[in-house]
Amino acid sequence: MDSFGWLLLKAFIPWFVLLNMIPIMIFLERKGSALIADRIGPNRAFIPGLGLRMAGMVQNLADVVKLLFKEEFVPNHVHRRLYVFAPMLSLFVSLTVGAVIPMTPAMDLEGGVFQVQGIDANIGILYVLAISSLAVYSVTLAGWASNNKYALMGGLRASAQMISYELSMGLAVVGLFMVYGSTSLGDMVASQNDTWAWVLPRWGVFLQPIGFVLFLVAGFAETNRNPFDLPEGESEIIGFHVEYGAIKFALFFMAEYIHIVVVSLLIATCYFGGYQIPWVSPETIQKPDVAAMLGKVLLVGGILVGCVIGIQLLKWHLSNRKIWKDDRKREGLVLSFLFGWIPALIALILLVAWDGTFGATGAGLLGGFIGFLVLMLKTLFFCWLFVWVRWTLPRFRYDQLMDLGWKLLVPVGLLNIVLTGIFVKLGIW
Amino acid sequence: MERLIFYVLATVAVAGALGTVSFKNPLSCALSLVVTFVALSGLYFQNDAPFVGVLQLLVYAGAIMVLVIFVIMLLNLPDVQLEQERVSRQGIPLALFLLGPLGVLVISRLISIELGEKPEVNASFGSAASVGELLFEKYLFQFEIISVVLLVAIVGAVVLAKKRL
Structure with missing residues (x-):
């Protein structure tokens, strides 16, 4: 499975997943903020003819069209080359970081073992730290190249903040290395499969609770999200991208969301078992008989869930029909087919046509897909946590930020390493 | 393929180093140095030393150069604050005298290098x-x-x- 095509596929899937998480993140952010602020959120944009609004998802399409067709404006006073280069770098860096994260368990296919992981490097998480340390440049350069006091201020804040919190992130990760005895993310996830202390799965969060908190806080700071969004600080300086517009601004935004997804993926991978389902090993799922049973359960469940969704959406459609006079009155009907009846029908056809057994390849693919879904579920939770925190907590003051980073997180990180060393030596972990 | 990657990385590294000493804008100089560091890190990766390569990125490109750029941005120097340095006549023989032996040494070493295949190393190397x-x-x-x-x-x-x- 080392041919060029497979390698290309391995490189393509993480990239594809990360890019497609952007609209989901924007949707989460908008609807999440609306939920927390007790508003409705975006619900106006719809696809003509079908009337699809998808609870605000279509607003993303409208935004993309707007950002793409806006004038590509470059102010006169900027350093032109760096000004254009900075957003590209920011997107490049956040997309590249995801390459080392194992997205599925090793799938035992007929042609060999296949695992969706761009780079299966021994250095694993060190690669993440190295590449994400380059992310500072995009923000800093954007601030400097804009040739604007406020933008420069944002850039300076960003560089100081990201260097400071990179340190605590590194210290948190050292604890993981000591516990799992490896720097490779693949090994780390694989060794989170056992149980520990009788019932708990051997997840990083149970073995390294202090390290988890450190990593989470540092992750928030690295992504420049609230409560650490001083580089942006829209209520005081507007931040490093104040001179950017149209798609160049959108690139920064995409990079920020991908960064959130990558940090969530890393938290899920390092501290929450990655693609593992607790107490079930990925090999068990990939056994043909287990996979066949799972497949039947999934198909029957799919039919039932599809019917329920279809009925609910049809009910919604009937009530909608009286309210809306334009295309939106069809939304419920289209959605009920899209998410209810058609998937249910496909599941039914598959159930009838399928002989009820799996070969090695089918079982492996199903196991890999379930692993991927589990990882995405964990990741989405942490993406939601990012949104939740942003709309709940106020921003730090700058001196508080530095105090927290250097006077609290770094000593706690060092203490965590010492404690971990003692525990590892005693053989408790 | 391997040699092609090497030549690309080496060219980028040398170009970055030349940029570091020849740009007028201090920030451009610092950024060229970052380019050199990134290319060097790629070379380490190619030579089975991924850990050193990552450290190169993490420490030099990710931390030290960020500090340098931070300082440059804080001072916000104009393009050329120093006077245009002129090469004095007397300086050239002195420079040749001091750097000549080193140059001869480097060039003689470079000529004697035989291009061959990369030797195999054991798995734990690097x-x-x-x-x-x-x-x-x-x-x-x-x-x-x-x-x-x-x-x-x-x-x-x-x-x-x-x-x-």
């Missing part, structure tokens, strides 16, 4: 574990000495920067 073993067993004393030197430098910086502690 991993974090093997570097750690060297650092904390064989070269432990040197490592500690360097740590103390760095500590002295940090203390000195703090004392110089903060007159009243």
Whole structure:
């Protein structure tokens, strides 16, 4: 499975997943903020003819069209080359970081073992730290190249903040290395499969609770999200991208969301078992008989869930029909087919046509897909946590930020390493 | 393929180094140095030393150069504050005299290099574990000495920067 095509596929899937998480993140952010602020959120944009609004998802399409067709404006006073280069770098860096994260368990296919992981490097998480340390440049350069006091201020804040919190992130990760005895993310996830202390799965969060908190806080700071969004600080300086517009601004935004997804993926991978389902090993799922049973359960469940969704959406459609006079009155009907009846029908056809057994390849693919879904579920939770925190907590003051980073997180990180060393030596972990 | 990657990385590294000394804008110089570091890190990766490559990125490109750029941005120097340096006539023989032997040495070494296939190394070569073993067993004393030197430098910086502690 080392041919060029497979390698290309391995490189393509993480990239594809990360890019497609952007609209989901924007949707989460908008609807999440609306939920927390007790508003409705975006619900106006719809696809003509079908009337699809998808609870605000279509607003993303409208935004993309707007950002793409806006004038590509470059102010006169900027350093032109760096000004254009900075957003590209920011997107490049956040997309590249995801390459080392194992997205599925090793799938035992007929042609060999296949695992969706761009780079299966021994250095694993060190690669993440190295590449994400380059992310500072995009923000800093954007601030400097804009040739604007406020933008420069944002850039300076960003560089100081990201260097400071990179340190605590590194210290948190050292604890993981000591516990799992490896720097490779693949090994780390694989060794989170056992149980520990009788019932708990051997997840990083149970073995390294202090390290988890450190990593989470540092992750928030690295992504420049609230409560650490001083580089942006829209209520005081507007931040490093104040001179950017149209798609160049959108690139920064995409990079920020991908960064959130990558940090969530890393938290899920390092501290929450990655693609593992607790107490079930990925090999068990990939056994043909287990996979066949799972497949039947999934198909029957799919039919039932599809019917329920279809009925609910049809009910919604009937009530909608009286309210809306334009295309939106069809939304419920289209959605009920899209998410209810058609998937249910496909599941039914598959159930009838399928002989009820799996070969090695089918079982492996199903196991890999379930692993991927589990990882995405964990990741989405942490993406939601990012949104939740942003709309709940106020921003730090700058001196508080530095105090927290250097006077609290770094000593706690060092203490965590010492404690971990003692525990590892005693053989408790 | 391998040689092609090498030549690309080497060209980028040299170009970055040339940019570092020839750009007028201090920020452009610093950024060229970052380009060199990234290309060097790629070369380390190619030569089966991924750990060193990552450290190159993490420490030099990710931390030290960020600090340098931070300072440049804080000072916000105009493009050329220094006067245009002129090469004086007397300087050239002196430079040749001082750097000539070094140049001859480097060039003679370069000519004598035979281009061959990359030798095979064992799997643990260049991993974090093997570097750690060297650092904390064989070269432990040197490592500690360097740590103390760095500590002295940090203390000195703090004392110089903060007159009243």
